[in-house]
Amino acid sequence: MAVAKEVETKDKHIKNLANIVGGAQSILYKKEDLLAYDCDGFTIHRHLPKAVVFPKNTQEVANVVKYCHENNLPFLARGAGTGLSGGAIPLNGEVIISLVRMKRLLSVDLENRRAVVEPGFVNIKLTNSISDKGYYYAPDPSSQYCCTIGGNVAENAGGAHCLKYGVTTNHILGLEVVLPNGEIIEIGKNGILDPPGYDLLGLLTGSEGTLGIVTKITVRILKNPEAKQTVLAYFDKVLDASQAVSDIISAGIVPAALEMMDKIAIEGVEAAAFPVGHPKDIEALLLIEVDGISAGIDEQIHQILQVCKSRNVREVKVAQDEQERARWWANRKTGFGAMGAISPDYLVQDGVIPRSKLPEVLSRINQISEKYGLRIANIFHAGDGNLHPLVLFDARKPGETEKALEAGSACLQVCADVGGSITGEHGVGIEKREEMLFIFNDEEIIAQTDIRDVFNPKNLLNAGKLFPTPGRCVEVKKGMKEVITSSKHKIL
Amino acid sequence: MAVAKEVETKDKHIKNLANIVGGAQSILYKKEDLLAYDCDGFTIHRHLPKAVVFPKNTQEVANVVKYCHENNLPFLARGAGTGLSGGAIPLNGEVIISLVRMKRLLSVDLENRRAVVEPGFVNIKLTNSISDKGYYYAPDPSSQYCCTIGGNVAENAGGAHCLKYGVTTNHILGLEVVLPNGEIIEIGKNGILDPPGYDLLGLLTGSEGTLGIVTKITVRILKNPEAKQTVLAYFDKVLDASQAVSDIISAGIVPAALEMMDKIAIEGVEAAAFPVGHPKDIEALLLIEVDGISAGIDEQIHQILQVCKSRNVREVKVAQDEQERARWWANRKTGFGAMGAISPDYLVQDGVIPRSKLPEVLSRINQISEKYGLRIANIFHAGDGNLHPLVLFDARKPGETEKALEAGSACLQVCADVGGSITGEHGVGIEKREEMLFIFNDEEIIAQTDIRDVFNPKNLLNAGKLFPTPGRCVEVKKGMKEVITSSKHKIL
Structure with a gap:
């Protein structure tokens, strides 16, 4: 293995991580370099990572993860960083494992309608690679010209054409995953439909980077x-x-x-x-x-x-x-x-409602707009009731960012009130952690954090995402307190 | 609560269970009555349950489960008993919780395309109830005239029309579940598409009755x-x-x-x-x-x-x-x-193969037929590569049942060899536990049993299903031994 001579730091972890990924050309660790990684498409929270590494293959990812696991370093995976709920923000000064160098299209099997890609492969490139043969990949998030399929799996990304064709989870046939202890497992080998046992494919897809790091993806492709x-x-x-x-x-x-x-x-x-x-x-x-x-x-x-x-x-x-x-x-x-x-700034929200409630919800969002004195635009995937209120604000005005966040949250409360959900396709991330309590009660949150703890017992992988934070739980909902202070059922 | 005066037994558990479900008319416990419950559609293994209870609502199910949990009584849920892999066979003398009295259609919401049913509701009745309005429920297992939707959820049932419309998991929008400790949780409340957090709906669907007991189901209905x-x-x-x-x-x-x-x-x-x-x-x-x-x-x-x-x-x-x-x-x-x-007897198998391997697989099944001297018929959902070899045999001839089982397993090995799977729609149950090792390695099995242990830590609910049995693991695959003897990672 190449010795990372050029790493100009005394930090032994940085030196060791550099060694694992093949030297200084595969790691960022200086503050000026890290600034580009302090947020993703959700720009309201910013935190600096400890370092960003760029592994080239599954084994390097596994070795980085094993190193972090053994040395208790928080870590997380990042694709193109286009996520809209803050899932790739290094809240705890994580080592970011960037997957952008794992960007190959590994194979295409037209007869059985599947393709295998690395996680850093950009969404639109798959369709571009097979369209001359009459095929395409269906999930089409608006960011498809830059977002990666690995990130799509993490967030269970949707898109305008998901009404007919389903979201990412409906198109994933197999995953290779590095577990938070560095073990490598394969789920849905060879991309066979409906593998036996528990639906780990479904569980991993949309788990927002909290259960493992996807290093290879078998997707379904469709005939044009x-x-x-x-x-x-x-x-x-x-x-x-x-x-x-x-x-x-x-x-x-x-x-x-x-x-x-x-x-x-x-x-x-x-x-x-x-x-x-x-x-x-x-x-x-x-x-x-x-x-x-x-x-x-x-x-x-x-x-x-x-x-x-x-x-x-x-x-x-x-x-x-x-x-x-x-x-x-x-x-x-x-x-x-x-x-x-x-507008100088905007906050995009992502609720789901039963189609029949559309007029009622629009009128209530109007009231929220008036209450907070902020304009709210609405873009919908109307066919499946997935609503994107865009709260317009000016971050330079004191207090307006907070007002925008509150207005966004109020929109999600309306969605939950009418029997809907707080996210259709952008994920919970750090943005909507508290709003999870609009949908789930204590037992239902715990059923999920218990599953996370099975995969991620040290909670080093992408901690603090997807579930409510302890302090806020108590504030938002009575009866959570006991749960939070119990060591077995820690929420964070 | 009615006192179960008529229960003619000294067994305190039977008496107490009778009390929970409302008396002697809601429990079977005499051997002659229990005989009808010693197997399901997979008739090769037979075991008597301790008792069969017939709860009428979710609370009674939860109370029975809580009682079993507190008294360390093994238990399992049963629908119509049409399953083909032995998922409802009481291997450990379980208390069977029969859901056939929970058979109501609770609501139909045509505008938002969903219906809510109890688990004992028979599959075909849903389509019959809404067909005059121009709607239907898509998953159509061949047993749809008697199988229940609760059982369909447990097995993630398929059917002839799943090629275009997907299997059960693609049509489940919400579940009410009694967890193995008696707690009641709701997943996908109000049947909203893609609820946030981990995909518990997907995890529960097809978990073959090992993670919880489904007591209410919101399904998608389609326009004819x-x-x-x-x-x-x-x-x-x-x-x-x-x-x-x-x-x-x-x-x-x-x-x-x-x-x-x-x-x-x-x-x-x-x-x-x-x-x-x-x-x-x-x-x-x-x-x-x-x-x-x-x-x-x-x-x-x-x-x-x-x-x-x-x-x-x-x-x-x-x-x-x-x-x-x-x-x-x-x-x-x-x-x-x-x-x-x-044929006096037949064994139905259920493999999945890539469509392109169809001719090769048929020829290898032919060789298996010749090797074992047993005729094998083939019925396929050919469009999605789901293959049903039917091994014809005569159970009265000594050793022929064993030969049929071996021939069936050999067919599944062929499916796995060509990059396929060991079950498309019938589940693993007790029939295909060992064949799970054709598909999964140790880590991949453990990732699943660890999840089961989160929901079902005492393993009282439907134990011995879905995963390989310890002894056989050692025999089939080297390297499992350490895993099996470790208390953390018990396989059974």
Whole structure:
């Protein structure tokens, strides 16, 4: 093994870690280098890591993990750092294990519809690698041009087309995982559907980096649909748009995507990089995509147009060509970032509601906006009730960040109140730890932390994420206190 | 609480359990009554339970469980007892908690596409209850006319139409669960998609009754497809039939079902209750169903007919009406039982293989058949590579049961060898415990038993299922010995 001569530090852990990953070119440890790793896509909390290492293969990951485990160094894994709930923020001065150098497409098996990738492989590259043969990878988070599939597994990432095709967990057939003690296990070997025993694939997927580090991923790939068509519909009233969503689903159509943007969201995307000329005085637009066999699509588009008309649509049109379709999607997919064009700062939230509650929830979010004096834009994956309230604020104004966080949390409380959930696809991370108590009671949290402790008994791997923090638990919910002080059932 | 005066026993546990469930009409404890509960659909192992109780609600289940937990009585849950791997067999003289009296349909929410049922609710009744409104429940195991949805959750049941629609786990939105200590938790409250935290829904589904007892289930319901069409295709050569399966999938068609039966299976179904006149001299038939929007279906059927012709089909036809379609399906769905018409006994196996390995696997199963001198019929969910070899034998002949079990295990070894799995939908139970080692190594088994121990630390709930037995582990695989004798990592 190469000796890391160039590591200019007396810290023995840094020296040893550098040795494990092959020298100074594979580790960052100086403060100026670490600053880029003090947060992820959730920028409100910032903490410096102890170091960032860049292993090149599973064995190096396992060796780093084993070293941290034996020396009681907190550690966590990081992909592209695009996560929106703070899952990759080194709260405890972790050693960050960056997986960006493990970015190979290892194999593609078209006949059995699967591909094997390393965790640092960028989402969109998979589809790009197989599209000429007529295949694609379905989960399409808006960040797909830079986010990694390893990160997608950690967060169980969704995307606009998950209405029809399901979220990441529905597309994961096998995982190689480095456990927090450095052991390597394989789950769902060879990517076979529904392996026997407990559903460890499902358990690991979406566990937000708290149970293990994924080092190899077998994913399902799909045949390109024969055809797709895309509809854009403008509504004067948001209530009509909501009703149209319900009507489309009730008609038995399962669109590939069914997106909604409200007035403020439209103002944002029209002021940003990809305007398409949406009218500014409408309350909502729907972006609806249908795919499948050509012959069936025309009939579905016809039904969708009928529904929109029956719900007082102002204007509705079908994309005339792939260029137009691509423009509409670029406009939608930059929706979050577009808020930067109309507000100095924004906080994106991620709730889920039953579709039937859409009008009620929108009106309550409006009340929250008024109460806090902050504008809130809404972008929805409307078809599956996944709602993204975007709270606009100005961090330079004293107290406004706190107000924005409170307003975001209040939106999630509304989602929970109507029988929904506090996250559809962005994860809990550090952002929504306390909001877990909107959904789960003590026993239900403990059932989960007990599982974490099986995998991660020293809690060195990504500690402090996903579950409520002790102090806040007591504050938020009575009856947690005993639990928290019991050594068996520590929550953090 | 009613006093169970009529319980004619001095056994204090029986008396106390009777009291908990409301008296003698809700408990069986005499040997002649218990005989009906000494096995399930896997009839090769038989053990008498201590008693069978029939709780009427969640609280009674929790009270029975708490009593067993406190008094160290082994216990397990049972639905209709149709399981095929022995998951409900009381290996340790368990108290059986029968859920057949908890059989209500609690609610249906068409707008948000979900229904809530008790665990003893029979699978087909759900579809029957909502079909007049145009909805259905997708998972359709062949036993759906008598099996319960609670049992389906425990086994993660599949069915012919799971190729397109997924297995049970893809349709479960929420569970109420009695944990092995009697605590009641709710997972996925209100049936919201993708609840935050670890995927406990996925973990519980398919855990074969070893982690908890499900007392309430929120399921997804689907809109009836606008239309369906069914094709029956006869092939002289099984290789051509296999190739047709690959071609159909490669064409980008996702049939609702894509079933194959080989020559011996056809002999069986034609000798049983629902013959449809299949020719007896063909090597294989395919039963293919397509559903969706009417306009798209004709095109798909046309493509399927073309594929069959290009693969030397002898005869191919489309069902002319619902009666003909129903006849074909009745013939297929009685496939297992039909073996009784051509053999005194049969053992059904349940492997999964990559579709591309179908011809190789069939030829190796043929060799196994020759080696053991036992006929093996094959029924497949061919579209997803889920294979059901049916080993025909005569239990009256000394040693033939053992030979059948060995031949069945050898078929699973073949599945594992080609990168497949040892169960697609029937579960591991007691039948395939040892075969788990074809798929998992020590660490991978331990990762699972450690999870079980979190939920089920006394291992009173359904002990001895799903994981290899200690003695056999040592025999089958070196290196397990240390693990087994360690108290922390007991396997059983």
